[in-house]
Amino acid sequence: GAVVSQHPSRVICKSGTSVKIECRSLDFQATTMFWYRQFPKQSLMLMATSNEGSKATYEQGVEKDKFLINHASLTLSTLTVTSAHPEDSSFYICSARGGADSGNTIYFGEGSWLTVV
């Protein structure tokens, strides 16, 4: 079945640095990818929707200059957390929407644990 790969699965970075998380659709082309954030014991919060070749659409309250999203190809989207701070520590999950042949199903990556120290 369709697989979405997310990398890295765990990352620790120093406060003030930037960190990039990659989301790849491995066996299908994803025109639309989504980035979510999950705080401990809470549900997923949609951060942004990215369409290949165009700018991401950010949800209200999400800083677009802090969370840079790039969707340069049909199989890759990246989320860069710039000037990370400890409060950015969270679980980030991407998802990608498959085509009509898969019922336009949305598949999720494994998630990335970000710890900012």
Added chain:
Amino acid sequence: GEDVEQSLFLSVREGDSSVINCTYTDSSSTYLYWYKQEPGAGLQLLTYIFSNMDMKQDQRLTVLLNKKDKHLSLRIADTQTGDSAIYFCAVRNAGNMLTFGGGTRLMVKP
């Protein structure tokens, strides 16, 4: 916007059936999903149902959709300890936006 609600917690004994419920508000919902999240892991798609279906069965999983009441349920037959996890329902509307419920923590006791 869409509101998706789930009960927080469900406890069952091994071998019993589990029923996890979900309600939503947007009548234009197209696809409805159930995801499983084990501790420290991402989301695993369990099953999905299209809005013009009432029921979908997949091995031990049965999804029921009552579109009139905007109620979705996931039944797990013969629940095992390995089924202990958080289960999220998610609803996709006509604008292709996905909204998640808060998740139901299923605990299976031996």
